[in-house]
Amino acid sequence: MRYIIIGSGAIGGSIGGRLHESGRSVVLVARGAHYEALRDNGLRLTVPTGTLILDVPVVARPQDVELRADDVLVLAVKTQDSVAALDAWAARPVTGGGTAGERLALVCAQNGVENERLALRRFREVYGVCVVLPSTHLNPGEVVAPCGPYTGALVLGRYGTGTDETARQISDDLEKANFLAPVATDVMRWKYxxxxxxxxxxxxxxxxxxxxxxxxxxxxxxxxxxxxxxxxxxxxxxxxxxxxxxxxxxxxxxxxxxxxxxxxxxxxxxxxxxxxxxxxxxxxxxxxxxxxxxxxxxxxxxxxxxxxxxxxxxxxxxxxxxxxxxxxxxxxxxxxxxxxxxxx
CATH class of the missing domain: 1.10.1040.10 (N-(1-d-carboxylethyl)-l-norvaline Dehydrogenase; domain 2)
Structure with a gap:
């Protein structure tokens, strides 16, 4: 799997940075001065053990990345920005045919309970995450995630009922990236x-x-x-x-x-x-x-x-x-x- 992190601030930067550090394939999506800092200097991720300088690939627009069938889109913007982000990504073509909305899994790593409903209107496969990940993003290119021994707890589940192999694979990757990531059949109960x-x-x-x-x-x-x-x-x-x-x-x-x-x-x-x-x-x-x-x-x-x-x-x-x-x-x-x- 390759993870496309849509919104690489406090939450997205922490998740994307840790996944990249663990050897997973990651692309960060950012804007403005944050994008420029990530492009020029890498992600500066400060954790309790020190500061990591991570050379994670970064793009500014959906058009700047060629989507693959094994991609997972991780939506990590604030809810007020979700509709614009979902609309920008859902119609993007995927190598081999079809669109992102038709073929790719979308994970809502966000607070609140509205994002999954918004996403399901545009994406067939939607997963919710209850995000317990104290972190801060105040300066371009910099994210601070001060918790340990795990960076955060990310309770993951398919939006709707039940679970599936995709959720388990994402959970396994997150666990290897220093997150506690249990799979839940009732993820929205956790989010409420x-x-x-x-x-x-x-x-x-x-x-x-x-x-x-x-x-x-x-x-x-x-x-x-x-x-x-x-x-x-x-x-x-x-x-x-x-x-x-x-x-x-x-x-x-x-x-x-x-x-x-x-x-x-x-x-x-x-x-x-x-x-x-x-x-x-x-x-x-x-x-x-x-x-x-x-x-x-x-x-x-x-x-x-x-x-x-x-x-x-x-x-x-x-x-x-x-x-x-x-x-x-x-x-x-x-x-x-x-x-x-x-x-x-």
Missing amino acids: GKLLGNLANVVEAVCGSASDAAAQDLVARSKAEGAAVLGAAGIAYASGAEITELRSGTVDPQPIAGEPTRGSSWQSLARGTGSIETDYLNGEIVLLGRKHGVPTPVNAALQHAARESVHLSREPGGLTAAELSRRIMESGTGRGRESSPWPG
């Missing part, structure tokens, strides 16, 4: 469990940290809403204890001097990407709450806060958790309504 954990991402991003009492209160309230919504929707999800057990002793933070690990939403604001994934994390809870009649005022307010931060080009920490909580209460959203706490 991870979704609840990711509801904290926006608090860290908007407030700069999720460690003080006010921030922790917002996180707890958002997760309580999420659990209530998933219960009302009849959606099974892995418990926090299951996810903790998965990574305990296997994917443990091993701090690297000068390289603090930040969440993906924090990184989006810090890099000024112009977008954030909150609509597909907290926004998923809001959507399901509206569908099933469960109030989600805290998640709705956090979603508004993320949009405001992007619109105003705020860096992380532009709004304190105490101020955010005050706005929520003054707007009435803290008492069950979803009116916006933001002007305009």
Whole structure:
């Protein structure tokens, strides 16, 4: 198998770099300054044992790689960028006939639960991954993955039901590349469990940290809403204890001097990407709450806060958790309504 990593930032760079290091065939896909740095200097992947300089092949566009029948496409972009990426790759021809959407496996190594549905509209063979892979990408050509002894836990499964040989082959390659990669018949249950954990991402991003009492209160309230919504929707999800057990002793933070690990939403604001994934994390809870009649005022307010931060080009920490909580209460959203706490 050859792995085409679509989106070579924190997650894609970690997966692609480790696969390349283990001897697997890999092509990274990147844009702009990140592409230029990877092309000119290789991938600088920092892990607890040191910094690896990896000369991984890199391309900037789908047209720059000739797809083969043994290729696996790994989608590692943020959800807001998925449709554009899927459309760009699905129609690409594959050597021997057919298109990528018809012939190639596509793996969604992404947070949230919407990507697999988007992919299945365009690709016949879709696999989900519950990504437990703390990593950071702030500078072109550089990725920091500070956990060990495994770089990350990647629970992999076919989207739908059951499993197959392709999932097992991908799992085997990931295991040889320093990942814990169990194959699950219920991968979306794991992804919904991870979704609840990711509801904290926006608090860290908007407030700069999720460690003080006010921030922790917002996180707890958002997760309580999420659990209530998933219960009302009849959606099974892995418990926090299951996810903790998965990574305990296997994917443990091993701090690297000068390289603090930040969440993906924090990184989006810090890099000024112009977008954030909150609509597909907290926004998923809001959507399901509206569908099933469960109030989600805290998640709705956090979603508004993320949009405001992007619109105003705020860096992380532009709004304190105490101020955010005050706005929520003054707007009435803290008492069950979803009116916006933001002007305009």
